Amino acid sequence: VLPFTLVEFDYKNDELGDPKLNDQHCLILNLVENQSELDYIRYMARRINDLLKDFYTQRNLTLVDFKLEFGRDIDGNIILIDELSPDNFRLWDSESGESMDKDRFRQGLGGLKVAYEEVLNRILGNK
Numbered sequence: 001v002l003p004f005t006l007v008e009f010d011y012k013n014d015e016l017g018d019p020k021l022n023d024q025h026c027l028i029l030n031l032v033e034n035q036s037e038l039d040y041i042r043y044m045a046r047r048i049n050d051l052l053k054d055f056y057t058q059r060n061l062t063l064v065d066f067k068l069e070f071g072r073d074i075d076g077n078i079i080l081i082d083e084l085s086p087d088n089f090r091l092w093d094s095e096s097g098e099s100m101d102k103d104r105f106r107q108g109l110g111g112l113k114v115a116y117e118e119v120l121n122r123i124l125g126n127k
Contacts, residue, residue: 007045012069040078041070048080056091059122061100064090086119 009021011029026032032041045068056063066089069082082088086101093100099107100115 005046005049007042037078044068044070044078044080052084052089057094060094061119061122062092062094062097064092066090086116091119 009023009026010018011021011025011031012018021029021031023035023038026038027035032038048068049063049066052066053063066084067082068080068088070078071081073079089101090103091100092098098115099109100119102112104110104112104115
């Protein structure tokens with residue numbers, strides 16, 4: 001867990017291995033129209049991070065990192081277009097450090113369903 005928010009850009013392309021992008025790449029590839037759109041995406045990512053971090057801290061979970069996908073609505077406005085779930089978050093139990101996310105599957109730890117149910121129970125206030 002970092003002491004500050006780090007926002008990184010990746011080009012979503014399986015064939016290329018989802019390469020990292022800098023601001024200039026985003027502009028040259030026409031992924032954004034101008035620097036202010038990149039600044040807006042960074043602002044939104046940081047704001048979402050702050051909200052989620054506080055939300056999960058109150059539920060005894062540590063938000064380690066997460067992936068966001070942005071796109072455009074029919075009017076061309078930049079919007080969040082992906083789900084917010086343990087499939088695109090890394091969540092750890094704040095006390096034990098135990099993984100409560102898809103890493104359980106990736107690392108062959110088992111117990112993915114139980115971990116997801118525990119996250120759900122904490123979100124709903126059942127624990």
